Amino acid sequence: MTEGASAPSYPKSSRNRVKRRHDRGFYDHETVHRILDASMLCHVSYVIDGQPYCTPTFFWREGTRLYWHGSSASRMLEHQAEGQKVCLTVAHLDSLVLARCGFNHSADYRAVMAFGSAYLVTDPEEKQRALVAMVDRFFPDRTASLRPSSTQEIKATSFIAMEIEEASAKIRAKGVADDDEDYELPIYAERIPVRTVLGAPEPCPRLLDGVARPSTLDGYSEGRLLDDALRDAYFAEYPAG
Amino acid sequence: MTEGASAPSYPKSSRNRVKRRHDRGFYDHETVHRILDASMLCHVSYVIDGQPYCTPTFFWREGTRLYWHGSSASRMLEHQAEGQKVCLTVAHLDSLVLARCGFNHSADYRAVMAFGSAYLVTDPEEKQRALVAMVDRFFPDRTASLRPSSTQEIKATSFIAMEIEEASAKIRAKGVADDDEDYELPIYAERIPVRTVLGAPEPCPRLLDGVARPSTLDGYSEGRLLDDALRDAYFAEYPAG
Numbered sequence: 001m002t003e004g005a006s007a008p009s010y011p012k013s014s015r016n017r018v019k020r021r022h023d024r025g026f027y028d029h030e031t032v033h034r035i036l037d038a039s040m041l042c043h044v045s046y047v048i049d050g051q052p053y054c055t056p057t058f059f060w061r062e063g064t065r066l067y068w069h070g071s072s073a074s075r076m077l078e079h080q081a082e083g084q085k086v087c088l089t090v091a092h093l094d095s096l097v098l099a100r101c102g103f104n105h106s107a108d109y110r111a112v113m114a115f116g117s118a119y120l121v122t123d124p125e126e127k128q129r130a131l132v133a134m135v136d137r138f139f140p141d142r143t144a145s146l147r148p149s150s151t152q153e154i155k156a157t158s159f160i161a162m163e164i165e166e167a168s169a170k171i172r173a174k175g176v177a178d179d180d181e182d183y184e185l186p187i188y189a190e191r192i193p194v195r196t197v198l199g200a201p202e203p204c205p206r207l208l209d210g211v212a213r214p215s216t217l218d219g220y221s222e223g224r225l226l227d228d229a230l231r232d233a234y235f236a237e238y239p240a241g
Numbered sequence: 242m243t244e245g246a247s248a249p250s251y252p253k254s255s256r257n258r259v260k261r262r263h264d265r266g267f268y269d270h271e272t273v274h275r276i277l278d279a280s281m282l283c284h285v286s287y288v289i290d291g292q293p294y295c296t297p298t299f300f301w302r303e304g305t306r307l308y309w310h311g312s313s314a315s316r317m318l319e320h321q322a323e324g325q326k327v328c329l330t331v332a333h334l335d336s337l338v339l340a341r342c343g344f345n346h347s348a349d350y351r352a353v354m355a356f357g358s359a360y361l362v363t364d365p366e367e368k369q370r371a372l373v374a375m376v377d378r379f380f381p382d383r384t385a386s387l388r389p390s391s392t393q394e395i396k397a398t399s400f401i402a403m404e405i406e407e408a409s410a411k412i413r414a415k416g417v418a419d420d421d422e423d424y425e426l427p428i429y430a431e432r433i434p435v436r437t438v439l440g441a442p443e444p445c446p447r448l449l450d451g452v453a454r455p456s457t458l459d460g461y462s463e464g465r466l467l468d469d470a471l472r473d474a475y476f477a478e479y480p481a482g
Binding site: 044132139145199201226 | 256281282284285286287288291292293294295296297299326327328329330332334336337339341342343344346348350352354356372373375376379380383384386387388389390391394397398416417419423424425426427428429430431432433434435436437438439440441442443444445447448449451452453454455458461467
């Protein structure tokens with residue numbers, strides 16, 4: 001990026017502008033993408049006959065496009081119209097914040113809301129790329145070591161994609177923030193960090209003799225933050241970010 | 242509950258019936274509530290002019306009613322019509338599952354989708370109860386030790402509630418599940434547990450001398466699962482469940 005040039009950002013509209021606490025709002029690609037890429041789980045919202053649905057599912061990013069797949073989307077796919085409006089949200093909880101009054105109780109968090117129009121991936125080349133990315137984006141190079149997908153499996157897997165039209169990130173990262181005069185009160189206050197960590201990997205009990213854990217999974221080690229493992233995997237698979 | 246009587250359950254409809262993998266679907270209050278009560282964070286979906294929004298926010302349950310509050314709901318509140326349709330979703334990621342083919346890559350998880358019509362809490366008694374519960378549901382008895390809320394703060398806090406009309410839970414908890422013949426292949430497979438845990442509490446640096454951590458926070462100790470701390474807190478505040 002040229003020095004002095006403004007960083008690429010998502011446009012703001014009434015849809016994605018952070019309205020309350022706008023000091024917590026960010027629109028630049030880097031901030032938005034960093035929060036997305038540290039997550040495997042998103043919540044996708046869509047509307048069927050005026051009824052909103054909010055479906056948790058796995059997703060990944062390619063540039064300014066988001067992909068998610070199959071099972072959780074089936075209800076949505078059934079009602080798929082070209083360009084169905086979608087809001088895809090990712091939220092990380094980073095701490096619980098206990099303040100000196102109820103009003104200032106809060107949490108530290110990082111969240112992204114991304115808006116766009118969803119489409120079913122029908123282009124064979126794009127679908128083929130998604131079949132690989134749905135595994136390799138999380139576990140780099142893994143697809144090459146797997147039993148190849150059968151025609152039946154490929155047929156049974158559907159992908160939905162959405163070009164991000166607008167997005168915003170919202171971040172709170174300041175722990176306890178009380179009203180000035182409340183710091184004089186003899187009331188206990190604290191921040192409790194919350195971390196999503198990996199446990200010790202549990203090899204399948206039915207592994208054949210001599211089948212060892214590949215070094216490409218080294219990033220997924222006991223005690224590591226899931227965020228960090230996912231972000232590292234992302235950059236291993238998409239070095240351009 | 243009378244022995245032999247069926248457990249209280251949410252009704253099934255086309256809205257909440259788990260369509261794919263219906264073996265993973267549950268509708269009984271106990272299963273649904275247990276998943277809800279182990280979470281502080283939910284995602285609320287609602288529709289404004291045909292556009293879906295998916296907002297992460299904090300929530301709690303009272304019986305078959307869900308409450309959430311203020312800030313994150315502001316956009317929704319502006320457009321609040323009596324009985325705005327809402328879907329509130331909670332998801333816990335419990336593991337990453339690496340199988341012997343791409344198609345069987347999966348995750349263990351617990352999720353709930355709850356449907357209903359939202360309303361703004363305007364009844365003074367209900368609002369007063371919510372002001373206490375928004376703190377004490379997570380940190381039992383804490384409100385009594387805090388600086389009381391000011392009139393201005395109470396005015397600035399809005400609560401939305403929703404009676405759960407329908408809900409479903411979806412649970413996967415089986416680790417690696419490959420096709421029978423794939424177990425014969427020399428391919429590495431594993432389950433990686435994912436846990437959301439509490440870090441060491443960080444007391445506010447501006448605590449007055451002699452202000453100690455109250456024992457009511459003992460459940461929030463370093464290394465504990467957030468799920469467990471939240472569920473214990475729930476039962477401390479709502480012993481009837």
